[in-house]
Amino acid sequence: MNSASSLDIDFSAPAAEVAPALIGVILTLNGVGGRIVEVEAYDHDDPASHCFGGITPRNQVMFGPPCHAYVYRSYGIHWCFNIVCCPPGHGAGVLIRAIEPLFGIDTMRTRRGMDNVRLLCAGPGRLCQALGITMEQSGTAVNRPPFQLLPATEPVTVVTGPRIGISKAKETPWRFGLADSRFLSRSFCQ
DNA sequence: AAAAGGATTCACT
DNA sequence: GTGAATCCTTTTG
Numbered sequence: 001m002n003s004a005s006s007l008d009i010d011f012s013a014p015a016a017e018v019a020p021a022l023i024g025v026i027l028t029l030n031g032v033g034g035r036i037v038e039v040e041a042y043d044h045d046d047p048a049s050h051c052f053g054g055i056t057p058r059n060q061v062m063f064g065p066p067c068h069a070y071v072y073r074s075y076g077i078h079w080c081f082n083i084v085c086c087p088p089g090h091g092a093g094v095l096i097r098a099i100e101p102l103f104g105i106d107t108m109r110t111r112r113g114m115d116n117v118r119l120l121c122a123g124p125g126r127l128c129q130a131l132g133i134t135m136e137q138s139g140t141a142v143n144r145p146p147f148q149l150l151p152a153t154e155p156v157t158v159v160t161g162p163r164i165g166i167s168k169a170k171e172t173p174w175r176f177g178l179a180d181s182r183f184l185s186r187s188f189c190q
Numbered sequence: 191a192a193a194a195g196g197a198t199t200c201a202c203t
Numbered sequence: 204g205t206g207a208a209t210c211c212t213t214t215t216g
Contacts, residue, residue, distance in 0.1 A: 040197070059200070059211055075198050076210030082197085095197055126197055165197055185198095 007149050011066035011085045015092040017039035018085040020160075020176045022087040022094060024152030029131045030106030033148075034121065037181040038097040041174040042082070042162045045091055048166040052089035060141045063091045069147070071128070071138035078125025081133045083142050097164075097175075100183040101128050109130075161188045 006019055009021045010106040019041040027033045028059065042049035050059045061070040062084050071095050082093035099121035102107055107131035108120045121127035128134070143149045157179035164186060177184050 043198070050197080056213075072197085073211055075196055075208095076212075077208090078198055080197060097197085123198070163197075167196085 007143065007151055011083070012087045013055070013085065014083050015043045015094055016174055018083075019174065020158045022083070022096075023158045023176055023178050024156035026098070026102070026148075026150040026153070027099065027131075027142075028103055028105075028148045029133060029137070030146045032107050032131050034101060034102035035100040035152075035178075036096060036098075037054065037100050037178040037183050038185060039176050040095040040097055041092075041176070042095060043092045043174075044086070046172065046174075047168040048170075048172070049092070051093070055091065064088055064094045065098065067141060067143055069133075069137045069140050071133060073135075074125060074129055079128035079133055079135070080109070080124040081128050081131075081137075087094045095124060096184045097124050097133075098122050098177075098181075098183055099120065100178075100181060101130070118182060124181055125143050126185075161186045 001067045022036050024038045027036055044051050051062050055063045065088050066085045068084045070084050072080055074080045082092050082095050086092040095134050101117055101120045107148045109115055112120055112130050120130045159177050160173050161175045162173055163175045177188055
């Protein structure tokens with residue numbers, strides 16, 4: 001696309017600031033992807049975060065440079081995709097939970113083995129399967145090929161709520177979503 | 191070397 | 204809305 005359209009997001013900012021800024025952003029991997037409609041922030045001093053307790057071989061990527069991918073295996077079955085933020089050494093990231101499919105939908109259908117577009121990327125494990133994200137991408141930059149990040153094409157209204165599927169710090173309202181999107185993994189109760 | 195713990199998904203009621 | 208499966212990765216001894 002045009003070189004002037006670099007993303008207006010400072011990934012060295014705190015996760016809770018980067019997360020809502022990512023709503024509406026276009027994310028693709030090898031041309032397959034769409035608009036981010038749901039994310040969650042996970043910060044360094046957050047008991048629910050993999051970063052909590054300090055650096056380990058597994059989470060070292062999140063302590064590395066921002067704007068990189070942190071991918072991990074969930075429940076032994078699914079991949080989950082995060083974008084690292086905050087300065088190196090801090091340890092924080094934003095979990096991408098849902099995407100509105102826009103590009104390469106047929107590829108997504110094949111990978112997911114289903115036709116229902118609404119369910120192709122509605123969930124962290126699902127969107128990784130649809131985009132083809134695996135450990136291979138962990139530690140790579142998200143703003144360079146084969147990834148591509150483009151600014152939101154139109155103004156967005158961001159809604160907030162408690163995070164999903166965690167056992168600790170459930171109260172922290174660090175889940176962000178695109179208001180009224182039908183591609184959310186679950187609806188917001190507000 | 192072994193054990194424990196999931197930032198989930200799917201199917202069913 | 205509820206319950207169960209499912210397999211890997213990380214962590215610890």
